[in-house]
Structure formats: C-alpha cells, structure tokens
Amino acid sequence: MASPARVDLDGNPIKVMTICMIGAGGFIGSHLCEKLMAETPHKVLAVDVYSDKIKHLLEPSSLAWADRIQFHRINIKHDSRLEGLIKMADLTINLAAICTPADYNTRPLDTIYSNFIDALPVVSAGDFNEIMLWLSTARKITNVSFTSLLAKSMENDWKLPSQGSPLRQDPAFYVLQEDASPCIFGPIEKQRWSYACAKQLIERLVYGGKWPRIHYSETFNWIGPRMDFIPGIDGPSEGVPRVLACFSNNLLRGEPLKLVDGGQSQRTFVYIKDAIEAVLLMIENPARANGQIFNVGNPHNEVTVKQLAEMMTEVYSKVSGEPTLEVPTIDVSSKEFYGEGYDDSDKRIPDMTIINKQLGWNPKTSLWDLLESTLTYQHRTYAEAVKQAIAKPVASS
Secondary structure (H helix, E strand, O other): OOOOOOEOOOOOEOOOOEEEEEOOOOHHHHHHHHHHHHHOOOEEEEEEOOOHHHHHHHOOOOHHHOOOEEEEEOOOOOOOHHHHHHHHOOEEEEOOOOOOHHHHHHOHHHHHHHHHHOOHHHHHOOOOOOEEEEEEEOEOOOOOOOOOOOHHHOEOOOOOOOOOOHHHHOHHHOEEOOOOOOOOOOOOOOHHHHHHHHHHHHHHHHHHOOOOEEEEEEEOOEEOOOOOOOEOOOEOOOOOOOHHHHHHHHHHHOOOEEEEHHHOOEEEOEEHHHHHHHHHHHHHOHHHHOOOEEEEOOOOOEEEHHHHHHHHHHHHHHHHOOOOOOOOEEEEOHHHHHOOOOOOOOOOEEOOHHHHHHHOOOOOOOHHHHHHHHHHHHHHHHHHHHHHHHHOOOOOO
8 A cells, every 4th residue: 555645734745855965974964864764755865075974874784765865975175076966956955064163263264164165066066946955053142133134144252241130031132033133253363253254154155146945944052862973982082072072071981071161151952853853844845944044943951051061960870870970070261171262152042933933843852851862872882982992001102
C-alpha cells in the first residue's frame, strides 16, 4: 500500500527536492541530514571537507537512503565543482562558517574570509530560479529605536542597564525582533565582532542580489550532541570550542568549569532537534518562508552561564555516576580565556512571534532534558578516550 502524499501546512503536496547542503558534515548539517534521510524523500548533495559526523549516513549499511545522499569532499574556497552542484539543486543551504568565539578575536582575518570571502562563490553560483536558506547567528541587544531589515544577522556589545535599574526589566533592551532590532557593532579593537561584520556583508549581498526567494534562520544557541569538539580527542589540544563543549571537556576531565568573567552573561538555549524541526518547516513551506527572517530559539530556556555550568555539573553527575567536584567552577577573565579583543552582549532573547505565526513552530525541549540528552552522548562518546588520554604517560624530553 502506497504511503499517503506528504503535504505542507496549507495542505499542498510537498515537492521532492534536491538540496545542496554546504557544511553538511558539521554540527547543524549532520542533524539536518539525519532528519531529511529519516523523515523525507528529499535528496542531499552533502558538501564539506569532513564527513565524520555523517559517516553513519554514508556507510553501506544505510541502504534505506543510499541513493538519496551523496558526499562531495569540496573546499568551497577553490573548487569549480561547487557551482555545478548548486545548479543541480532545487534548494541551497549554506552552513559553512567559522563560528567559535575564541577564533573571532584570535583569527579575525580567517573569520572574515570564512564568513564573507569564502561564501562569495556560493552566492555567485546561484540564479533567479533557485531558493536559498541562509542560517545566521543573532547576537544583539540594544534600545535604539530604528529598524534594520537584517537586524538579526548581527551582534553588538551594548550592555544592559546596571543591576537594579527598572530599565533592565524592559523587553525593549533584550528581546530581539527579526524586522526591528538594529545592527550595531562593537569597537574596531574588539576583534570579537569580526564575525558579525563578515556576516553582515555576505547577508546584505545575498538579500540584495541574485537570490529573490530566500529565507533566513537566525540561530540562538542551538546545542546538542556532536556540537564542536573535545580538545585533544577529536580536535586540537589548544582549541577552544563553544561553551557547551568547553564545559563538557571540563566535566569529562574532572576539572572545574571555567566561568568567563564570572559567567554572568545570560543566554537562551534551544535543543538542536527542536531547531531542525523549524528548519524542515522552512524547507517544506516555501510559500510561508520565502522572504522571511525567522528567529529560532527557546526564550523559556534562559539562564546565566554560571547557572548553565551548575546545571551541567548536576546532570553530568547523574548520567556518569561520578560525584561532583568539591569546587565545581572557577572564575577566569575573558582576556585570560579568549585573549585580547573579546567582547559580548549581556542578554539576548529571541522574539518568536513571526515563526509561530508563519510556521506554527515552538520549541519543546526543556534545558534540563536537552542537557541530559547531550551529556549522555558526550559521556558515551568521549569518557573512555579522555580517561586514556589522561592516563597516558608524558614522554620524557
């Protein structure tokens, strides 16, 4: 018996698409590939320089979708094959980027090249018949009352009013609206904003150029299994991943979690699987998504970074069976941890009005549940390797 036709939110049949996904081997890309293979008939042209995180989808045993996913090992900086793959696709999704804050101020030129220069071939390869889904990162907070169409693409270093000020409770200072919140950079010497600058450039080019049927997803701290790397295990020993992987690394090694400037910044976190549900809705509902900019986050999962560390410590003890440290956290300065040029905003909460209205999407997973799922994965994947690395004797000089 044939399975019923899949329909979009308006009851129309969903067209089977070929999707060119650039950065398919990364954190977001691997989860999106899984979703597309398991729940849709769409085909994926997976473009990346690494395939470790999607190798389970490419193995011969994955016969259920063997003819629906192809991996192309391509560096988009200098490979003429990219244009051909984009031309073959009905939809292009660009996920390739340097997106770790530690790199923004220590490798500002690489950050600008990765997020702007290297993305130019993606933009230039498209034509007016194609659709692009562009995932960005929203990091802004301000009380300036002017609008910017691509407001949510940027970050700024404006700080909230001082503790105790009634203005601090005013959502105008921290609730970020896709079509209203302004774009403001930090000062030039704060190289942390090199990422924001590069994203601003490429997204204005995309929006004003050759991709008239475009929709954006503004990412608010998507976290979950396979995020970043564990230093010295599947990444460089001196590498500094984002906060979830940094804290996971400390927990795996039995070290105090390092709180940058006391961990007072406030953040919201959304589970990667919830976020991918939103992306799939965008992909399969072009009539509702094209031309829109969507916040994808979970305003209900807001904590300070210090509270996140405390919760992760408790959750990890539960999933690993190991006792918590007597001193679970230590404070470090941002200069000590990230180097010169680091800066950040105090608080940012996504306004979910547009995505809820257009796509009916709301996040489902609580912060505790997403941390339990993620840290269970981290422990099962890395605990033994970390134990062996710690036990390995240091070679004599």
